[in-house]
Amino acid sequence: MSASASEKKDSTTEEKIKTAAKTVFYKKGFAATRTRDIAEEAGLNLALLNYYFRSKAKLFEIIMAETFSGFIGSMKVILDDEKTSLEQKVITIAKRYIDFISVEPEIPTFILTEIRNNPEELLKKLPIKEIVNDSVFIKQFQEAIQNKEITEPNPLHFLMNLLGLVVFPFIVKPIIMGSRNLETEQFDALMQERKKKIPIWINMMFKA
Amino acid sequence: MSASASEKKDSTTEEKIKTAAKTVFYKKGFAATRTRDIAEEAGLNLALLNYYFRSKAKLFEIIMAETFSGFIGSMKVILDDEKTSLEQKVITIAKRYIDFISVEPEIPTFILTEIRNNPEELLKKLPIKEIVNDSVFIKQFQEAIQNKEITEPNPLHFLMNLLGLVVFPFIVKPIIMGSRNLETEQFDALMQERKKKIPIWINMMFKA
DNA sequence: AAAATTTTTAATCAAATGATTAAAAATTTT
DNA sequence: AAAATTTTTAATCATTTGATTAAAAATTTT
Numbered sequence: 014m015s016a017s018a019s020e021k022k023d024s025t026t027e028e029k030i031k032t033a034a035k036t037v038f039y040k041k042g043f044a045a046t047r048t049r050d051i052a053e054e055a056g057l058n059l060a061l062l063n064y065y066f067r068s069k070a071k072l073f074e075i076i077m078a079e080t081f082s083g084f085i086g087s088m089k090v091i092l093d094d095e096k097t098s099l100e101q102k103v104i105t106i107a108k109r110y111i112d113f114i115s116v117e118p119e120i121p122t123f124i125l126t127e128i129r130n131n132p133e134e135l136l137k138k139l140p141i142k143e144i145v146n147d148s149v150f151i152k153q154f155q156e157a158i159q160n161k162e163i164t165e166p167n168p169l170h171f172l173m174n175l176l177g178l179v180v181f182p183f184i185v186k187p188i189i190m191g192s193r194n195l196e197t198e199q200f201d202a203l204m205q206e207r208k209k210k211i212p213i214w215i216n217m218m219f220k221a
Numbered sequence: 222m223s224a225s226a227s228e229k230k231d232s233t234t235e236e237k238i239k240t241a242a243k244t245v246f247y248k249k250g251f252a253a254t255r256t257r258d259i260a261e262e263a264g265l266n267l268a269l270l271n272y273y274f275r276s277k278a279k280l281f282e283i284i285m286a287e288t289f290s291g292f293i294g295s296m297k298v299i300l301d302d303e304k305t306s307l308e309q310k311v312i313t314i315a316k317r318y319i320d321f322i323s324v325e326p327e328i329p330t331f332i333l334t335e336i337r338n339n340p341e342e343l344l345k346k347l348p349i350k351e352i353v354n355d356s357v358f359i360k361q362f363q364e365a366i367q368n369k370e371i372t373e374p375n376p377l378h379f380l381m382n383l384l385g386l387v388v389f390p391f392i393v394k395p396i397i398m399g400s401r402n403l404e405t406e407q408f409d410a411l412m413q414e415r416k417k418k419i420p421i422w423i424n425m426m427f428k429a
Numbered sequence: 430a431a432a433a434t435t436t437t438t439a440a441t442c443a444a445a446t447g448a449t450t451a452a453a454a455a456t457t458t459t
Numbered sequence: 460a461a462a463a464t465t466t467t468t469a470a471t472c473a474t475t476t477g478a479t480t481a482a483a484a485a486t487t488t489t
Contacts, residue, residue: 026466045252045338048447058468063448119337125392126334129327130253132395141400169397169411170418177389182381184333184392187340189377192349203377210378218422234436256477266438271478435486442479449472456465 027065029055034076039119042126043073077127077135080120085139087113092150099153100216103175107211110179111204121180145172163219171219178211235273237263242284247327250334251281285335285343288328293347295321300358307361307371308424311383315419318387319412329388353380371427379427386419 033055037046048069052059066072091097091105114120128135145151145168154171157163165171182189182204190200241263245254256277260267274280299305299313322328336343353359353376362379365371373379390397390412398408 041338042250042252042334044250047445049445059447060449060469061467064466067448069447122333122337125330126250126337128395129330129334130249132399136395136399139399141396142402145400165418167411167414169401170415173390173393173397174386174422176393177385178382181385181389181392184389185381185384187336187344188349189381191340191344191347192353193377194350203375206375207378210373214382214426217425255475257475267477268439268479269437272436275478277477431489433486433488435484437484438482440480440482442477444475444477446475447473450470452468452470454465454467456463458463459461 026055026057026061029057030062030065030072031076033057034072035080038073038076039117039123042123043130078138080124081135081139084113084120084124085141085144089144089148092144092148095149099150099157100212102150102153103215104212106175107179108208111208114180114183115201115204118183118186121183125184161221164221165219171215174218175211175215178207178214182207234263234265234269237265238270238273238280239284241265242280243288246281246284247325247331250331251338286346288332289343289347292321292328292332293349293352297352297356300352300356303357307358307365308420310358310361311423312420314383315387316416319416322388322391323409323412326391326394329391333392369429372429373427379423382426383419383423386415386422390415 030051034051037050037054041050048062049059051072052062062069062072066075087109088106091102091109094102097105151168154163154168158166163171186200189195189203190197195203238259242259245258245262249258256270257267259280260270270277270280274283295317296314299310299317302310305313359376362371362376366374371379394408397403397411398405403411
């Protein structure tokens with residue numbers, strides 16, 4: 014019945030709760046999920062949620078933190094790699110993120126809606142400013158501009174376009190699938206295509 | 222105190238409620254808004270919501286329907302214009318949607334999260350399939366491919382990229398602003414830039 | 430202006446929901 | 460295996476929240 018994404022170390026009930034919480038929170042968001050939904054998804058007694066995690070809010074915070082660090086952390090690693098060129102970074106981001114999101118397609122919308130609901134609180138926990146501004150990526154971007162390899166001077170446009178091309182289709186997945194009667198496999202195939210195409214598109218957009 | 226986007230025909234209490242409902246629903250989504258929030262935002266007695274709209278769900282349905290038809294309807298008009306070329310359509314979409322969303326920046330995330338929460342129900346009301354497949358745009362796109370003016374054969378990639386470039390920045394607006402300490406005006410300026418740049422980028426990506 | 434109708438209000442209800450508690454069951458320690 | 464500890468359960472509580480009601484106030488009709 015239940016079944017969700019990660020079914021590995023669900024040995025302990027604590028893990029069972031976290032896995033179930035992830036599934037339900039991802040799908041419905043904080044406000045719309047009932048603690049009873051989580052308990053049912055986990056096949057456990059409702060009181061166990063409070064026994065192990067004190068409150069719905071605390072449980073949510075934990076899921077949120079893990080989700081964020083998984084999502085943003087890998088971005089930081091890629092952007093900060095001294096060994097890869099700008100072009101290689103684009104290839105890596107497209108590939109890794111499409112693979113990553115394909116496994117948990119609900120994550121982007123989840124993150125976006127929860128940031129909307131609580132921007133100050135959530136953003137203060139994320140060192141986005143540092144990740145972007147102090148990154149090897151930014152250095153390489155500025156060099157590329159000086160060397161006239163790139164015309165667009167604003168790295169924000171570059172990043173927004175890249176991430177938009179990667180993430181946006183997942184966010185509008187229900188619309189896409191509805192617009193052409195696609196099955197999940199066909200949608201996934203579309204995203205696989207995009208792993209190759211996005212770096213090419215980015216090059217076409219920005220290469221001088 | 223309250224204050225929101227549209228403050229025109231707020232004469233009747235029915236209109237006051239709808240305006241307040243829009244404001245709150247857009248910002249918090251269906252599940253997280255309390256009918257009391259709406260009443261307070263409108264400066265009205267709580268019972269009036271039920272007097273005029275029967276229930277929270279009915280009120281939401283009305284707001285949703287108006288929001289959708291505003292958003293999708295203008296898309297249909299643009300895509301179906303026999304008089305404009307493919308290139309002109311891209312220019313129009315970038316311009317009109319960036320202007321439109323700039324006035325009500327919460328709309329994209331609102332639509333996306335509510336579609337997530339209720340895909341079947343909401344999508345069945347929207348003739349997306351027809352709008353996309355029977356449009357002048359699709360005809361023109363296929364012609365452009367036959368004439369080898371465009372290399373990408375799949376119109377979904379074209380539309381996803383175009384809409385992603387337009388809409389995605391608004392969805393991640395809090396992150397963008399946080400990442401560089403931008404003020405709202407600076408973010409808006411970025412979006413104004415994109416009105417010009419997006420058509421150019423689309424050309425670079427797809428023009429043979 | 431009296432009567433009828435519509436709109437607004439304060440009070441209240443009932444269901445949903447996050448959380449607690451005390452006892453039972455299972456597990457670990459001695 | 461007895462005692463102590465940890466985990467699980469069923470029952471219940473308290474608050475929140477969507478909705479209703481009956482009376483008051485305002486407006487319209489006669």
